[in-house]
Amino acid sequence: MSVLVYAENWDGLFKKQSFELVSYASAVAAMMNTKVTALSIGKVEKEELAKLGNWGADRIINAVNNELTVFDSQVYTGIIADIAGAEGSKVIIFSNNITGKALAPRLSVRLKAGIAAGVSKLPMSTDPFKVYKRTYSGNAFAHMVINSDVKILTLAQNSFDMTEKPTGAVPETIQVSIDGSIVRTTVTDRVRQTGKILLTDADIVVSGGRGMKSPDNWGPLTELASLLNAATACSRPVSDEGWRPHEEHTGQTGKMIAPNLYIAVGISGATQHLAGVSSSKYIVAINNDKDAPIFEAAQYGIVGDALKILPKLVDAVKELKK
């Protein structure tokens, strides 16, 4: 009996969300009086694997096979199912990200395990296994009971307060075989954005809207972002006008993000924009118009001229860093 957590790696490296997931799994395992096995597929160096041990992983397994060059959901499901079986895992935890959404359903059928997707808290109880599950696009929480023997959870990003729990676990690398009967998907092309902090990974995002008046005014905003180690984003009109690159557009028709802190500068808060950022832990709004709808979604707000306030914020952060 154990809790299996799928710790995704990207080209051999973990991200914060991987550690958040392990921490969560560790807490769930504690509720069930059992241990956590962290599984990562695809070659990861030992020092990197060991980091999982800091967040509560009692066992760390790295499944490798030279033919694992692309993500094929059938292949990965097979690998995870085998290891889950070997570990006797009763709860399997994924992140509710692209990979999690691809794997959890297949695994559910493979192991006849019920899924609760998009949980953001620890289970309400473990017997019956009841979890809070996000429904109606955030307008309600369901108390979902998973009745099957094995249970699968996918955790919403950035919803759990991770705590360090060093276990000193020693990572194991195992060779896995790939089921030959699977007809594989092939990847013919890959395009990747490099360099900047990925908007979807960033803890803090500083975002600018039409209230910035002109693309020439972005200086203090990017400076603030860089001081806070934040990613930059923008509203739709700004991206349409070409003031900022398309990748920065957050909103219903752009990127949906959920950082710890979202600072909206000169953004009025139209519904479509808010739909992209409403899952942020904290929203700060700076806008000239006290009636701007963004203030209804924000926890902190300043009514004033963004162009005057940004430089002062930059100074305040510089002070803080001293």
Add this chain to the structure above:
Amino acid sequence: MKILVCISNVPDTTTKIKFADGNTSIDTTGIQWVINPWDELSLTRALELKDDQTNGVRSVTVAHVGPASSEPTIRKALAIGADDAIRINASASDAYYTAFQIAEVVRKEGFDMIICGIESSDFNGSAVGGMVAEFLGIPSVSSVSGIKFEGGSPLLTREIDGGRETVRVTSPFVAIVQKGIAKEPRIASMRGIMTARTKPVRVFEPVAADSLTTVAGFEKPSPRAACRFIDPDNPAQLIDLLQNEAKVL
């Protein structure tokens, strides 16, 4: 090539969700039911693929697991352009059960491409598509943002962190698609509306299957605290609050 689009019937997104029966179920009075927005986009893309004769798409069928009250939504899908519909006459109790029914339909009818929206706006389960593929033992590609044909076979665009991949997959397969699969949902033309009345909707009885989860109750999310305003002449106070109160810096 025969395409199957799975659709679910959800409350319109502006609906104010209220509970009934001691918070164990959703109050359905006055709810306007619509096709799940993701499924609407899936259907649109399927029809676009069919419109291009060179793709060789023979038909687009919609499948739905639900009671007779879902019929107007199914008719809307037909009005938008689906050729025919299959309704499995059962309540969609959970994703596993629903996927089992759909897999059975695919086995009976034989489809080459099955398209599912990555989530439904009511349950946000993100499960049915992948489950159908696993039941049938066929490939599935998730987070698909583009489907097209190249040289007669399907080519999918899949989102990955910070980028996208072009994926080739063999039929039959399940494509689990996200918003962006089609630019905007198709609307029904007058001919579509008029012919939707008479297009075939076959009703199948469900096969025996398990549900693995149940919903014991609902609760409202805790309301967000009202905005705290900081003096514009003292923005440094914001940084202080973010660091010491919110603890996000």
Add this chain to the structure above:
Amino acid sequence: MTRQLIFTAVFIITLGVFSWTLSRLIKYFKFTRPAFPLRDFGKRFALTLKVAFGQTKIFRRPVIGFFHALVFWGFCIILFGSIEMVIDGLTGSERALHFMGLFYNFMIASGDVFAVLVSISILIFLSRRLFFHVRRFEGTEMKRKSHMDANTALSLILLLMISLIGMNAGYSGYAVRVGDEIHGVYPVGTFVAGLFPGASAENFRLVHDISWWTHILLIFIFANYLPYSKHFHVFMSVPNVFLSRLEPLGKLTNMENITREVRLMMNPETAFSAAPADTPPERFGIKDAEDATWKNYFDSLSCTECGRCTSVCPANITGKKLSPRKIMMDLRARMKEKGPLMIKYGRDFNDNRSLLRDFITEEELWACTTCNACAKECPVNINQPSLIVDMRRYLVLEEASAPGELKSVFNNIENNGAPWQYAAEDRLNWAKDLSFKVPVMSELAAEGKMPEYLFWVGCAGAFDDRYKKVVKAFATILEKLNISYAVLGSEETCTGDPARRAGNEMLFQMQALQVIETLRAYGINKIITACPHCFNIFKNEYPDLGGSFEVVNYLQLIQKYLAEGRLKLSAKALKNAKITFHDPCYLGRANDIYAEPREIVKSLTGNYVEMRRHKSFALCCGAGGAQMFKEAEKGNKEIFIERTEEALSTDAQFVATACPFCMTMITDGLKYKNREDEIKNFDIAELVVQAME
């Protein structure tokens, strides 16, 4: 005798050619669809007198319009002389109608004078075309052929006038020398004859005869040239005015075939049954020339390519592809192309071309704001918007094609009853923090009470953050004036205006029938609206679907109470600020309501100023015709910026508006120009509340 024979032969040939042309045109007309039954002949006569004979539309450009009026009146007067010439030609007489005495003299003398006046006008027109760059004569639709056509026709008319003067000079010069009795009075002719004292009677006779034949032959040639020229309007303009649609410009025609479908859909018994066998597979909307109505085609034949419509089109002014003139020219050209093919092979013939896309592109159709400036401006009462909307109807109803944002609007209206995604439950949020209770229809009905008015709030009033303030202001006024009213609250749903303007007739009618049912259930008779679009639709379009109500625009109500002294406004409250008013298209041109807002604003300040383009000339804010909900088509400027700049040029402190869309546009415009701190955009209701005593 020979003269008679030759003349009769020429005359018969002319009539023959003309009849042939006419019969072909009639065949083309037979392919078109019905428009409306002809009624109200009294009104039509009055309209024709005003617009055609009075040239009132032409005078909207007063200076150049005056010269055109001279040409038109000249033609009318000279027609008398031309008829006489035909009689003379056929019977061999000379000046056969002179027996009419004084009346004859008057007509002939006028004709004589007008020959000069018309010549002067024509010379002015030719100079403008040849030597000056007049913007409205240019455009993608104005090819070399159009310019040549114009110059040819003008030249022909000039020759006609010169030959007329020649005739009259010749006649009077000859008669004087020979001592004949002069029939008719020739002030100009005599003067011109007097310039050649040395010329003989024979010279004058020759001049007369040559001029006479030139004149009448030119008339015959001109008459047969006209149907192929833009100058066909010489024949078509007066009838076109007579056949104008008489309803307010804001009204769009109802599609009966859609009404049939909607009723079938709304009846649960027939909702899923097959269509009745007798429904004809007719096309919805206009795709090609034969789908147009006879009136559309008549319009296109009457179009003289003057370009006044295009010159006032807000889309065209700001560089979009749309040109109302081009729309009409394209219909005419397409029928000219397809007509002969349909005569030969039948109406269903498909030549793989169409009015839509091969002539008129979707980009042009989607750029229209339905402001009706073009229809208002056209001197012969052509209605361009109806053709544009009918083509949009084809795109949406037949092809399910529309700009993406409009598809979302359609879905929103269908799913949650408003163009944006908001819940019906929230429609009364604006009333929450008022100091008084806003009466709600359902609550009053439960108590067995019935208010005098229904105050229709509209979707903007319920959901647009800025317009909620306007609705609050107006409710405050209603409360202050103690008017008996109630609102529908969550029972309101979209009137369907954006759907209809965008061509989605189906969705519009579904909404309309739903609204009418709700209103009927409460027994409502009187409606007050704060939005001109809702006002227009209730007043002009709902009656076609069985919903007849007495509809009052909020400005009419305020003005009435003001005039009766029941509403008192302090003239000092706004400190005599300079205020300008932006006419909403759907109140102004669509419904001819210009006076009430001005009376109200003028009692709020002594410093009222008009924008250059105001009243029926007002420039659209750019939001109508569903433009509010979509990205603007490609152009070189935004319409709302153009209008805002015009408002700014008045140096007004307040820009007053009376429509939620105009308010969004003007406010955005002020922000864009970075003037929103000094210059405020207020609705008239808000200004009234500020000044209420």
